[in-house]
Amino acid sequence: MAIYDSIGATYPRTRQPDPRIAAQVHAALGNVTDVINVGAGTGSYEPPQTALAVEPSQVMIAQRPSGSAPALRAVAEHLPLRDNAADAVMALLTVHHWSDLAAGIGELRRVARRRIVILTWDQQIFRERFWLVRDYLPEAAAFDDTRATPTDQLVDLLGGVRQEPVWIPHDCTDGFGAAYWRRPRAYLDPQVRAGISMLAQTGEDALEPGLTRLAEDLVTGRWHTQQAELLALDTIDVGYRLLVADH
Known part of the structure; x- marks a missing residue:
């Protein structure tokens, strides 16, 4: 069973594409004529020229908006597509779920004629800069350590x-891991956590002590005192990276 068959049912409620991140993704794709979205989920950030989405989870495919590009149920490691099938291939916040990174990147390179765009994150930067995993939920950081893809490994493969x-805006509309960095109460919402694989897969029992401390620190004002400098920022860099590779 695909991971998102179990954790992806609530995605449309909390994972709406952020227009600022969309603009950056689309700019990275450039003036390509067609795009294949691998690990496409519900279709966030797909540009108008998207020709095909590839996604292993039927639960996610079923939540794609009406009018989206056609979706094919398959995995990145075995794309049932011809060589040079599209100008560009994009893979956004998905490589950490793949069972064989080298095979998946090899498939992206085989299918893309001109460009590959990958959105991922640098785990070391994420651990050091993001207060939620650093100060409250080290269990989630430890879980991410087991699946995060080293950026230098991706660079070598690409x-x-x-x-x-x-950079993540303070009012980011796409509720991925660090989206609520200036809205800490959001992480106390089970529905928000359900839309963040890092938290959903770590499990509620492991998260409970840290979430309890966060709730207490919000009540007492301790969190706001500790994060005073953060609260003055509009955007933050906690390690998310867009990788653009040309053939």
Whole structure:
């Protein structure tokens, strides 16, 4: 069973694409004529020229909006597509779920004629800069340690790569891991946590002590005192990276 068959049912409630991140993704794709979205989920950030979505979870495919590109149920490691099938291939916040990274990247390179765009994160930066996992939920950070893809490994597999930091706005509409960095109460909401694989897969029992401390620190004002500098920022870099590779 695909991971998101079990944890993806609530995605449309909390995972709406953020227009600022969308603009960066679309700019990275450039003036390509067609795009294949691998690990497509519900279709966030797909540009108008998306020709096909590839997604292993039927639960996620069923939640794709009306009018989206056609979706094929398959995995990144075995794309049932011809060589050079599209100008560009994109894979957003998905490589950490793949069972064989080298095989998946090899498939992206085989299918893309011109460009590959991957959105991922640098786990070391994420651990150091993101207060939620650093100060409250080290269990979630430890879980991510087991699945996070080292950026340098991706660079090696892709060949020449341009890296762009993806700054997260304080009012980000896409509720992935660090989206609520300036809205801490959101992480106390089970529905929000259900839409963040890092938290959903770590499990509620493991998260409970840290979430209890966070709730207490919000009541007492301790969190706001500790994060005073953070509260003055509009965007933050906690390690999300856009990798752009050209053939």
